[in-house]
Amino acid sequence: MATVRKFSKEILKHLDQKYPESAFKPTFVDGRWRRGRFSGRRQAELRKACLVNQVDSASIGLPPLAPRSSNFQKKPPKGHKQQRTYAEKQAAIQKNLDDMPNKIKKWKDDLAKEKHKLTPTLPF
Numbered sequence: 001m002a003t004v005r006k007f008s009k010e011i012l013k014h015l016d017q018k019y020p021e022s023a024f025k026p027t028f029v030d031g032r033w034r035r036g037r038f039s040g041r042r043q044a045e046l047r048k049a050c051l052v053n054q055v056d057s058a059s060i061g062l063p064p065l066a067p068r069s070s071n072f073q074k075k076p077p078k079g080h081k082q083q084r085t086y087a088e089k090q091a092a093i094q095k096n097l098d099d100m101p102n103k104i105k106k107w108k109d110d111l112a113k114e115k116h117k118l119t120p121t122l123p124f
Helices: 009-016 041-054 086-118
Strands: 025-028 033-035
Touching: 009 041
Parallel strands: none
Antiparallel strands: 025 033
């Protein structure tokens, strides 16, 4: 800690007493949950006061800190949908462009058939 910490007298008086575990963690009593006497923020203040005053935090009943786990799974960035589907979209466009002469030929043939249907069979 780089700065000098000043703790209130209320926090410092707790360093002399021993508290049960139920003072720091919620407990289930008579079918209901009861909150601990010290909130997480107060527990952090007590821990810091213990460090500054060279008091063992376990001596006042503070539970040990849970070790931080660093085994979380790193996911690749999701990105925008437009960026994710860009390659597939370009492949589909290229496939359609390659097939375009056949589509145009088919369209013209269908158009000619429709035009031929509309022409009258009678010579006059």
